[in-house]
Amino acid sequence: MPKIAPPQSVTLSGLLPALGAYGIWCLFPLYFALLHAVSPFEVVGWRLLCTLPICLVAVLLLGKGPALRTALTTPRLFGALTLSGLLIGGNWLSYVLAVMDGHVLAASLGYYINPLVNVLTATIFLKEKLSARQWIAVALAAIGVALLARGALDTLWISLAIALTFAGYGLIRKVAPVEALTGLTVETMVLAIPALGIMAWQMQQPAGLAMGTSPTISALLFCAGPLTAVPLMLFATAARRLPFAVLGFIQFVTPTGLFLMSVFLFDEPLKPIQLVCFAFIWSAIAVFCWDILSRREAR
Template sequence: MPQTLPRRSGGLAQALGAYFVWCLFPLYFALLHQVAAFEVVAWRILFTLPFCLLMIVALKQGGELRAALANPRIVGALALSGLLIGINWSIYVIAVMSGHVLAASLGYYINPLVNVLAATIFLREKLSRLQWLAVGLAAIGVAMLARDALDTLWISAGLALSFGGYGLTRKLAPVTALPGLTVETMVLTLPAIGLLMWQASSPAGLSMGSSPRIDLLLAFAGPITGIPLMLFASAARKLDFSLLGFIQFVTPTGVFLMGLIAFNEPLKSSQLVCFLFIWIAIAVFCWDLVQRRRATAATA
């Protein structure tokens, strides 16, 4: 049992690191507001691949990458997870660049509930009574938010389902974080090139090459995409899926605050009540987690 705690602690730190970086994404995409959303997604994919390959060389994981590519089952799983994360990226970029930051925030508030449901159905994970209470409180808050955002609910639902499916697929895929992300970006390379060709043929054309600032920001999409996804994929293999999802409330809370402070989106009183439900749920879930870890440590 003592060996289990450091493993879970490491996974928790990796998950929190990924979620914190994702909190900052709205600021990054706001700097690219003059670039077409699908062009941003395409360059994001294409610049993530060389970043991953450089990391593969630096960390000497070429053997793991070759083993993953030689296994049809792993390639199939990563093709699915790559498709899901590509859909997630597209919806997120469109939402943020069209001014729907709070709709994106709601999507990632829904996602933990999707993860808990997937964990109980597909992974047979069991939650304590306090954790189910936390899930119920969060569900009330999310339902109240969704009621007032029906016009952008497709954004929120799309983000929640695509990222929930991505996390579940990566948890089940028998491959480590970096080789897995590398294969995913390989799978997405051809669609990304197709998007760029389509954008180049449009009247607006491509923004890449229009200014050194835009070029640098688009190139920077590689590391800022790859680093948190590697942290997340590693955490997904170490943590219970329900826990991984529930602590994801860190990201939408950060995005929500970003929408209020940096993007001046209005806050309704009903939204504040909903967020109070969610934050109380987070406190209950974390309290139960701490108590269970203390009990485990005491009996170890």
């Protein structure tokens, strides 16, 4: 495992890519709604297969070939990126299976648990130190998440699988000495074989493949490539520039955006327990932001 970088400060060069990644992920329900008639397994397969050529073209245009060769021929680095690729692939698959089985709350809960896992990971493995205000924010968020988890104990293992796979992915991309584009290219190379297996399996199903059935569906499926590559590269960039605990806490942007979208766009009913949970989480975000701004003003 490479040496851990010294403690980092919160800068715009790290915050902006993180907000960009989480903001794009907020919009994914709108994209998936357009593909409601397509098998989720096919969507995952095309996400992987369409991301790889985009990465390879970007590597060629930006002259990152030497860096890619180094990543592929350095055993320890290639092993780390193989593991991170399998973790993000497992995260996508866990999410798809949860949604297919009707466990949408469990899937959403996973992304609420993930920031807390990131904070624990940062303090245990990366030796990052949180201020008193930041610990208060973590406690408030933990109370809110616990309220949601209390009503979903039977599917909590699904939420934990989603949270742990994404936290593991973020940790590896944090410490792996590789640029965002190079790392993502290696990860998609690793996942290309499983993706081909998924597509071969889908072709044997009665519905077959949706790609090619209409220009609109085909274009939307191809867009899975850039919609996957861009936020993951932004996330990997932010992971190298931000403290891991801060990166995790910013992730509350995604489930908060999904909550607002579900209420105001999809007219889903708002349960009182959810409102209380979100009140705790939003309070935690406010305290966390207050702490970051206070530190910047002090410097």
